Amino acid sequence: MRTKIIDLLKSSATNSTVNVKGWVRTRRGNKQVAFIALNDGSTINNIQIVVDIEKFGEEFLKPITTGSCIHVSGLLVKSQGQGQSVEIQATAIEIYGTADPNTYPLQKKGHSLEFLREIAHLRPRTNTFGAVLRIRHHLSYAIHNYFNNLGFYYFHSPIITASDAEGAGSMFQVTTLDLNNPPRNEEGKINYAEDFFGKPTNLTVSGQLEGELGAMALGGIYTFGPTFRAENSNTPRHLAEFWMIEPEAAFYDINDNMDLAENFLKYVIEYALEYCKDDIEFLCKMYDGELVDRLNFVLQNKFIRLTYTEGVKILENSGKKFEFPVYWGADLQSEHERYLVEEHFKCPVIMTDYPKEIKSFYMKQNEDGKTVRGMDVLFPRIGEIIGGSEREADYDKLMNRVNELNMSMDSLWWYLDTRKFGTAPHSGFGLGFERLVLFVTGMTNIRDVIPFPRTPNNTEF
Ligand code: 4AD
Numbered sequence: 001m002r003t004k005i006i007d008l009l010k011s012s013a014t015n016s017t018v019n020v021k022g023w024v025r026t027r028r029g030n031k032q033v034a035f036i037a038l039n040d041g042s043t044i045n046n047i048q049i050v051v052d053i054e055k056f057g058e059e060f061l062k063p064i065t066t067g068s069c070i071h072v073s074g075l076l077v078k079s080q081g082q083g084q085s086v087e088i089q090a091t092a093i094e095i096y097g098t099a100d101p102n103t104y105p106l107q108k109k110g111h112s113l114e115f116l117r118e119i120a121h122l123r124p125r126t127n128t129f130g131a132v133l134r135i136r137h138h139l140s141y142a143i144h145n146y147f148n149n150l151g152f153y154y155f156h157s158p159i160i161t162a163s164d165a166e167g168a169g170s171m172f173q174v175t176t177l178d179l180n181n182p183p184r185n186e187e188g189k190i191n192y193a194e195d196f197f198g199k200p201t202n203l204t205v206s207g208q209l210e211g212e213l214g215a216m217a218l219g220g221i222y223t224f225g226p227t228f229r230a231e232n233s234n235t236p237r238h239l240a241e242f243w244m245i246e247p248e249a250a251f252y253d254i255n256d257n258m259d260l261a262e263n264f265l266k267y268v269i270e271y272a273l274e275y276c277k278d279d280i281e282f283l284c285k286m287y288d289g290e291l292v293d294r295l296n297f298v299l300q301n302k303f304i305r306l307t308y309t310e311g312v313k314i315l316e317n318s319g320k321k322f323e324f325p326v327y328w329g330a331d332l333q334s335e336h337e338r339y340l341v342e343e344h345f346k347c348p349v350i351m352t353d354y355p356k357e358i359k360s361f362y363m364k365q366n367e368d369g370k371t372v373r374g375m376d377v378l379f380p381r382i383g384e385i386i387g388g389s390e391r392e393a394d395y396d397k398l399m400n401r402v403n404e405l406n407m408s409m410d411s412l413w414w415y416l417d418t419r420k421f422g423t424a425p426h427s428g429f430g431l432g433f434e435r436l437v438l439f440v441t442g443m444t445n446i447r448d449v450i451p452f453p454r455t456p457n458n459t460e461f
């Protein structure tokens with residue numbers, strides 16, 4: 001049996017024999033004694049192994065280099081040196097796997113994040129990615145905790161769908177047809193009746209529409225799964241495959257929805273601060289000195305709530321030159337969102353009541369006939385972290401909008417049925433999981449907060 005390093009470092013059972021297994025981070029020392037820093041992924045911290053060279057023989061110890069994997073038995077003792085409380089005096093060492101110093105790419109510390117993206121199969125072994133991936137895990141767990149505590153059920157929406165929830169059109173098609181020789185009908189168009197599902201299908205861009213069906217039965221649900229968007233946007237905040245959390249709640253209006261979003265974000269950030277302390281402190285020290293302060297700031301302050309119309313006024317009066325012009329009706333860009341959050345309010349913002357033209361068909365229409373009850377949560381350094389709305393619950397109003405937008409009923413009839421049978425006021429939102437991880441880790445590129453990022457021309461690992 002092995003003991004994990006996270007437990008050994010907290011252990012008071014000194015002078016007992018322990019077994020530890022992990023990967024060598026560094027090896028230093030002199031002719032008599034070698035010091036091996038060993039890491040097993042359970043914590044950012046290494047345990048120091050003290051090796052009497054004469055006892056094992058130099059030849060035996062030679063392959064124990066950075067990146068190799070070993071099993072050490074030894075005595076857990078109070079550390080003589082600085083920087084660690086306990087260390088292990090090795091009595092037996094088994095070498096599981098070597099890592100040739102001439103070819104193993106992670107020899108030194110301090111590789112650039114760009115370089116590490118090129119070796120995504122090995123980067124989880126670095127301190128940085130170990131920290132990010134552990135934080136990612138704890139945040140996922142906290143999300144399930146939060147909704148479970150609230151009595152919201154985890155609802156599994158499909159990955160393959162025939163609908164386009166956001167109407168954005170940037171979808172990945174799913175097909176088993178032979179692309180070199182697809183079946184065609186008389187008009188020469190591809191005959192999808194012969195495709196696997198008998199109609200065109202794609203990877204989901206959002207689980208919301210199915211989530212609404214769940215909420216209309218279970219009261220409160222949330223989805224948490226991968227979503228796919230084929231937007232060719234090579235930005236530090238977009239992935240082609242990202243994870244989204246989408247709660248949907250019956251009997252919630254837009255204000256309840258805003259409260260939910262704010263409480264939810266604060267809960268998971270607080271959870272990370274408590275359970276990922278070492279990792280967050282490491283990232284704060286290495287990358288972003290203001291990280292811990294920023295996280296605490298979000299916890300301690302009420303998010304500013306304002307309408308799109310008010311936001312546009314502030315932007316127009318800001319005297320600032322933006323790359324994209326601001327006017328009522330414009331879809332706000334990340335530069336506008338970040339101006340409001342970082343420079344104007346210096347606080348997270350929830351913006352509501354957007355022009356209907358720039359939002360999805362399902363949002364509840366306001367009395368003014370121009371705006372809808374959408375809400376975006378805007379965060380420092382991230383811009384939009386959450387997008388959501390109260391939903392249009394009235395069948396006729398929703399149908400009018402569907403017709404106005406020339407949307408196809410064929411793939412949406414089941415969604416519209418919810419408004420026919422026992423419709424209810426309801427609301428929901430989507431949190432981009434990687435954007436949350438970006439915020440909590442202080443990383444600046446979304447490619448660095450998911451193990452295997454999917455972006456244009458990038459599926460090597
Ligand atoms: O604002 P979006 O498009 O909203 C929806 O999909 C709704 N169906 C959500 C709902 O009401 N249930 O996306 C929601 C969030 C965004 O705020 C952003 O955080 C994230 O998903 N997101 C992305 N994250 C990474 N890469 C992308 N390409 C993303 N597109 C959206």
Ligand code: MG
Pocket residue numbers: 384386387
């Ligand atoms: Mg959005």
